[in-house]
Amino acid sequence: MEVNQETIGHLAKLSNFALSKEQSLALEGDLRSIIGYISQLDELDTDGIEPTYQVFEMENIWRPDEIRPQEADREQLLALTREVRDYQIKVPKVL
């Protein structure tokens, strides 16, 4: 996989990051070496092998359908956001 400034720009856009030129260049180098390292795995033949979903071999982990009091209430949770209006989270216009 080729890593260039275009790749970094695309990933930054998907992740909603505003990157400076220096950051973008530094990330290009870092990402290229990470991808290069991981690419060693391409030597292996993985055809027909199920991806590893998890390593604990657990299944059917669930909880009963019962409402429980929460450790944090509405006010505490809203307090974590930058701006609130009428108990709603105010964000920059998205549409």
Add this chain to the structure above:
Amino acid sequence: MTKYIPTIGIECHVQLCTKTKLFSEVDNDARGKEPNSCVSPVDYGLPGMLPRLNQEAIPFAIRAGLALNSQINLESRFDRKHYYYPDLPKGYQITQLFHPIIGEGYVELPDGTKVRVEHAHLEEDAGKSTHESAYSLIDLNRAGTPLIEIVSMPDIHSAAHARDYTKELWRVMTYAGVTFGDLYNGNMRFDVNISIAPEGSSELGTKTEIKNLNSFRSVERVVEYEIKRQTKLLEKGETVIQETRGWNDATGETTGQRSKEGAADYRYMPEPDIPPLRLSADDVEQARQNLPKMPMWYRQQFAEILPTDLIEVLLDYPQLMRKLAELEDSSAIKKVANLFSSVLLAEENTSLLNDELPSKTQLLDLVAMNTKNELSSTGTKEVFLKFFDPEMHYKDTHTIAKELGVVQENDLGALEAIVDAVLAKPETQQAQADYKAGQEKVLGFLVGQVMKESKGKANPSSVQEILRKKLQ
């Protein structure tokens, strides 16, 4: 001129009516509740929070799958779909991309057309955004509500079938009891994919996707509009762009929103927080036994008894269909179905639909009294309405009819006595003479006198019969 054939696939999101959300232990029914009042740290995606799967969502999903005539996949897994949008604070949605719980199935439309279901999967809903002119507001009450997303095959080729498919899906899901099915509150939402191609072409055209429709009518209008828009483009020699378009119900138009992200842009990965599901054949069998009767069953059941259009109207109300099926007797079903449609579905009475329906015995007694002419059709409706009166609903049919004073007197002996009394009255002598002299019309006057004497309880046709005999 080239004829274009539309090809339509529909994705439908169904909110499940479990008590709690899919991965957090807070109230899932936020109807009428304050914004951000049904939320937990898990819904906020706070660091270190571990989502835990709601056990009840599994039988709900299996039931939904069976209602879609689908194969249930005994092994299924969850995946992360990443995108940054403020209505989804943790930056990804937990969904099932690679191993969904519901496999291939189909939905049969009222006209017998089958629309195949490609698969359906469990996922969490995002929060609700309200867009103001300068900012957007986010309510996370809906974030984490369990959804079943039903993905159809591109088997639909007209606006009418698109509408019929969404309506039938709504019916099937409400009959299965997996959702409140409240479209106004967004319990079911539809994304429509549509392309057109010249007739006979082996390749499909470029498709557009119109997201977040919440009524059957808007699905139909969107398809009509897009067929026209795309046809115009192609006829002008232009091309259709693959994009997501928004629907404006007020203007009746779609407008371009954004070019669609490729699947790779969502950077799907196996969800490490939720271990896979492994169901047993027994789990599926149990759900099958708990699955209520589906709309198609009622159509077949009543096909010989009720007109098709009446069946289709009543099918919108599962409780009415179930009550009719309880009655078993076909003439009773016919009479009660007519009462349902003429009384309950009348504009002024629709609030009664939220009340408990009359019992089988009450209804069968009502039908019997009507058949025996003990109740006129007006009297029958009056008694029927009283079944919904909080003061009356627990009483039996005969008691209610008596209290209302609408029981018709059919006892010939008693009726004869009343007729005799009327005929003995001086004020009826002239009429009697006129009738005997050949004036048929005065019979009406005499019937009226008898009705008055009986305080309206006499059955007019019996009265007429007795009068004719006596005045021969």
